[in-house]
Amino acid sequence: MTKLMEWLLFAVLFFSIWIALISENVNLHFIKEWKQFVLFLPPVVLFVCGLYAATVVLYRTFTFNNCEQAAIELQEQIEEAKKDLQTKGIVLKCK
Amino acid sequence: MVERDQTKKDIKELARNDKYSILLPTYNEIENLPIIVWLIVKYMDESELDYEIIVIDDGSPDGTLDMAKQLQNVYGENKIVLRPREKKLGLGTAYMHGIKHATGNFIVIMDADLSHHPKFIPKMIEQQRYLDLDIVSGTRYAQGGGVYGWDFKRKLISRGANFLTQLLLRPGASDLTGSFRLYKKDVLEKLTQSCVSKGYVFQMEMIVRARQFKYTIGEVPITFVDRVYGESKLGGSEIFQFVKGLLYLFATT
Numbered sequence: 001m002t003k004l005m006e007w008l009l010f011a012v013l014f015f016s017i018w019i020a021l022i023s024e025n026v027n028l029h030f031i032k033e034w035k036q037f038v039l040f041l042p043p044v045v046l047f048v049c050g051l052y053a054a055t056v057v058l059y060r061t062f063t064f065n066n067c068e069q070a071a072i073e074l075q076e077q078i079e080e081a082k083k084d085l086q087t088k089g090i091v092l093k094c095k
Numbered sequence: 096m097v098e099r100d101q102t103k104k105d106i107k108e109l110a111r112n113d114k115y116s117i118l119l120p121t122y123n124e125i126e127n128l129p130i131i132v133w134l135i136v137k138y139m140d141e142s143e144l145d146y147e148i149i150v151i152d153d154g155s156p157d158g159t160l161d162m163a164k165q166l167q168n169v170y171g172e173n174k175i176v177l178r179p180r181e182k183k184l185g186l187g188t189a190y191m192h193g194i195k196h197a198t199g200n201f202i203v204i205m206d207a208d209l210s211h212h213p214k215f216i217p218k219m220i221e222q223q224r225y226l227d228l229d230i231v232s233g234t235r236y237a238q239g240g241g242v243y244g245w246d247f248k249r250k251l252i253s254r255g256a257n258f259l260t261q262l263l264l265r266p267g268a269s270d271l272t273g274s275f276r277l278y279k280k281d282v283l284e285k286l287t288q289s290c291v292s293k294g295y296v297f298q299m300e301m302i303v304r305a306r307q308f309k310y311t312i313g314e315v316p317i318t319f320v321d322r323v324y325g326e327s328k329l330g331g332s333e334i335f336q337f338v339k340g341l342l343y344l345f346a347t348t
Contacts, residue, residue, distance in 0.1 A: 002347060007263075081130045
């Protein structure tokens with residue numbers, strides 16, 4: 001099963017249950033009490049998921065490691081490499 | 096220090112029958128090529144591992160191939176192998192071309208623009224040897240990894256794209272668009288044959304297919320230092336290509 005199929009299957013399941021609930025085919029005392037909430041469940045779920053995604057992505061963006069040290073190390077090694085290569089007789093392209 | 100020497104000895108012992116072919120696809124990398132080769136030689140010699148560097152130059156007009164020849168004269172024909180091609184033909188075919196001429200039983204693929212540091216190759220080898228993994232992938236997103244030279248926008252796009260990829264594909268690896276990896280040769284051969292995408296969607300597809308084939312994947316955190324020489328590219332068309340590739344893999348795998 002492809003990932004798309006998995007998502008569609010899940011969506012169909014979710015919406016069938018939801019439609020069954022709002023069309024009052026399922027007679028549960030609990031559902032009647034929460035009628036308003038059940039009615040707006042899809043947009044609420046979507047909003048919460050969106051909020052979760054945005055929070056996670058922003059948090060990871062702000063905490064994305066800046067490798068200053070790696071850049072400094074590389075610069076030093078570039079200079080070292082250039083010197084060593086030139087002593088080995090390699091003609092580097094000058095800027 | 097004693098411990099490190101012991102680890103080094105253990106790895107050397109474990110990898111004594113192994114040879115690592117490092118593929119460097121290049122296009123206009125005349126400034127970066129000597130440096131990257133120097134660094135690879137430095138770290139591979141330090142770890143006393145058997146290796147070769149295969150330079151696959153796609154007809155660069157800046158003379159990258161002449162530079163590669165100079166390097167070959169210094170380091171020897173068994174260390175630097177030149178397998179140039181006439182013109183730019185894409186990454187997937189470059190790997191296939193490289194594999195065909197590789198004499199090692201492991202293949203390392205990396206960018207030649209210095210964004211991937213060769214110091215991580217021995218670490219990948221170490222992990223591969225201890226766990227007998229099919230693939231070891233470098234990751235910028237794990238603890239200990241990271242990037243340098245990216246502004247907020249670039250980081251946001253990268254993190255957003257990564258989140259979406261993880262959500263939709265659940266690939267079992269944290270960095271799908273990176274291209275710093277170690278493969279068993281036969282594994283890479285099979286993967287390049289079954290992957291159809293181009294560009295860095297190709298890198299994503301490799302991992303997704305690897306999961307389909309039930310290959311084992313390990314990860315090593317890497318630091319990614321954005322291009323020192325030359326231009327870095329992330330424009331609208333790259334993002335479009337990414338989304339297209341992501342949806343293709345989402346619908347077909």
